[in-house]
Amino acid sequence: MQELIRNGIEIDDTFAEAFGMRATAIIITAPSLKWARQAATTMTGFATSVIGCGCEAAIDIDIPASATPDGRPGCRVMIFAMGTDELQKQLKTRLGQCVLTSPGSACFSGLEGSASLDLGSSLRYFGDGWQISKKFGGKHYWRVPVMDGEFLCEAKTGLTKEAVGGGNLFLLAADGERALAAAERAVAAIEKIPGAIMPFPGGIVRSGSKIGGKYKGMMASTNDAYAPTLRGVTKSALGPGINAILEIVIDGQTSEAVAAAMRAGLKAVINFGPKRGALRISAGNYGGKLGKFHYHLRDLLP
Amino acid sequence: MKPLTFTLRSEPDERLDLSGLTPHKLHGMQPADIARLPIGTSRRPASVGDVFKVAGKDISNIVFSGGSARFDFVGAEMATGQIRVEGDVGARAGRRMSGGLLNIEGNAGLQAGSGMKNGRIEIGGDAGDGLGGPMAGEIHGMAGGLVIVGGRAGHRPGDKMRRGVIALLKGCGDYAGFGMTAGTIVAIGRVGLYPGHLMKRGSLLFDRRPAALSPTFIDCGRVDIVFPTLFDRYLMEDKILDRPLLGKKPFRFGGDNAVLGKGEIMFPRG
Numbered sequence: 270m271q272e273l274i275r276n277g278i279e280i281d282d283t284f285a286e287a288f289g290m291r292a293t294a295i296i297i298t299a300p301s302l303k304w305a306r307q308a309a310t311t312m313t314g315f316a317t318s319v320i321g322c323g324c325e326a327a328i329d330i331d332i333p334a335s336a337t338p339d340g341r342p343g344c345r346v347m348i349f350a351m352g353t354d355e356l357q358k359q360l361k362t363r364l365g366q367c368v369l370t371s372p373g374s375a376c377f378s379g380l381e382g383s384a385s386l387d388l389g390s391s392l393r394y395f396g397d398g399w400q401i402s403k404k405f406g407g408k409h410y411w412r413v414p415v416m417d418g419e420f421l422c423e424a425k426t427g428l429t430k431e432a433v434g435g436g437n438l439f440l441l442a443a444d445g446e447r448a449l450a451a452a453e454r455a456v457a458a459i460e461k462i463p464g465a466i467m468p469f470p471g472g473i474v475r476s477g478s479k480i481g482g483k484y485k486g487m488m489a490s491t492n493d494a495y496a497p498t499l500r501g502v503t504k505s506a507l508g509p510g511i512n513a514i515l516e517i518v519i520d521g522q523t524s525e526a527v528a529a530a531m532r533a534g535l536k537a538v539i540n541f542g543p544k545r546g547a548l549r550i551s552a553g554n555y556g557g558k559l560g561k562f563h564y565h566l567r568d569l570l571p
Numbered sequence: 572m573k574p575l576t577f578t579l580r581s582e583p584d585e586r587l588d589l590s591g592l593t594p595h596k597l598h599g600m601q602p603a604d605i606a607r608l609p610i611g612t613s614r615r616p617a618s619v620g621d622v623f624k625v626a627g628k629d630i631s632n633i634v635f636s637g638g639s640a641r642f643d644f645v646g647a648e649m650a651t652g653q654i655r656v657e658g659d660v661g662a663r664a665g666r667r668m669s670g671g672l673l674n675i676e677g678n679a680g681l682q683a684g685s686g687m688k689n690g691r692i693e694i695g696g697d698a699g700d701g702l703g704g705p706m707a708g709e710i711h712g713m714a715g716g717l718v719i720v721g722g723r724a725g726h727r728p729g730d731k732m733r734r735g736v737i738a739l740l741k742g743c744g745d746y747a748g749f750g751m752t753a754g755t756i757v758a759i760g761r762v763g764l765y766p767g768h769l770m771k772r773g774s775l776l777f778d779r780r781p782a783a784l785s786p787t788f789i790d791c792g793r794v795d796i797v798f799p800t801l802f803d804r805y806l807m808e809d810k811i812l813d814r815p816l817l818g819k820k821p822f823r824f825g826g827d828n829a830v831l832g833k834g835e836i837m838f839p840r841g
Binding site for chain 2: 401406410
């Protein structure tokens with residue numbers, strides 16, 4: 270593997286391997302950004318990986334009151350799944366349990382897609398006959414009476430089949446503190462990229478995985494090549510100075526969004542430098558067997 | 572390409588049925604063919620050429636230079652393109668229209684937008700009774716689209732309305748939204764007797780409390796909901812109004828409880 274060096278940080282000449290997904294986006298508004306984000310974080314809770322959660326979801330960006338449909342602060346939430354049916358199921362369940370219930374919330378389509386998914390259309394029956402359908406300005410809304418007034422929800426949102434899941438960066442550091450500091454820098458930079466989310470806790474993954482495992486039924490298991498404590502007893506990818514690794518996983522509305530997010534993350538970690546952050550940057554791939562989207566770190570370097 | 576223009580020669584002697592002069596019905600026709608189309612409604616009906624001077628070629632953009640209260644069914648069943656009338660029209664302009672833009676600079680007669688399904692009608696002056704309403708024997712009136720009346724509308728605007736938006740910028744006569752099953756009527760200015768009489772569902776949105784509110788409407792208080800703001804923004808973005816109609820916490824009455832009672836009347840001032 271040819272060595273690439275930027276600002277004293279070694280960058281592996283490898284690629285992140287990603288795969289096609291289905292995705293949707295919604296805009297949640299509320300009387301304050303705090304409550305819009307509360308609905309959004311509740312809705313995107315336990316949505317880190319399709320392996321165990323059914324979907325991957327997170328807040329994409331905050332939207333100022335001046336740019337939301339109802340003039341209140343809001344945020345855009347993105348949800349990714351492997352198939353349309355599962356995406357619809359997750360959207361409906363999470364919307365009904367977490368947004369409908371959240372004080373003062375309203376919900377709008379956040380994506381013009383090639384097809385549509387039910388939003389208010391699947392929740393309107395909560396109104397028990399008192400729900401009100403409104404069509405104006407080319408859009409369809411449902412108004413559902415609730416105890417603090419009315420839950421207003423657009424009937425449909427868009428679905429895209431162009432979404433990509435699994436963009437990633439491995440940040441290899443001398444210790445856990447430095448790995449986390451570098452990862453936080455990367456997350457802060459990627460959060461600014463529209464159309465890209467990081468579904469894991471705070472955007473960061475400690476448990477990078479490989480496909481399958483020795484135990485029956487395990488779809489994924491620990492990435493032993495990148496586990497510092499196994500250095501020496503397994504076929505390790507780590508040199509002696511690396512004692513902690515954190516991964517940033519990125520899902521994007523488009524392949525371009527994933528590339529832009531990885532580029533922003535790389536730049537942030539490289540600018541942060543090796544003393545306080547990562548000594549080496551790599552990426553996760555499975556030799557090209559996982560998906561058709563390959564993001565070569567070499568091409569994304571600042 | 573210049574718009575297809577029908578210049579009125581003089582006030583017609585009879586009522587005219589102009590339903591044939593829409594972009595999709597004139598598609599592929601030459602000016603000479605158009606001039607031969609019968610439009611009169613008497614025993615020996617007048618043709619287009621008898622009443623209008625025809626010029627221009629762009630049939631997707633039709634202009635009536637000069638109008639008359641005898642122009643009936645202007646833009647009826649129109650599906651695409653636009654029609655502008657520089658003057659008044661008679662009855663049922665835009666009847667069963669399903670798309671496009673019908674712009675009437677003067678007044679419109681009875682039942683403009685009758686049974687309309689989609690598209691946009693702009694009436695600069697006043698509109699007659701039964702705006703958007705059904706013809707005799709029909710169950711529903713307007714089922715979609717947008718009608719904007721710059722002047723005052725007559726009685727029963729939105730009669731048996733089912734869907735769509737009607738905006739009345741100088742008020743209307745009695746029984747706005749009579750028997751409506753859904754849809755939205757917006758009115759600025761004085762509204763006549765008993766708006767929403769026998770409405771099952773739908774929204775009547777006014778800039779003031781109606782003077783004669785039916786006793787079968789029940790006070791729901793001042794509501795703190797998102798819909799008024801969202802709708803205000805729509806009205807302003809679509810340039811129907813230049814300032815908010817309802818504000819954030821309008822008064823709301825529910826009714827008509829003589830029937831289903833799922834309609835609403837909202838207004839910002841008590």
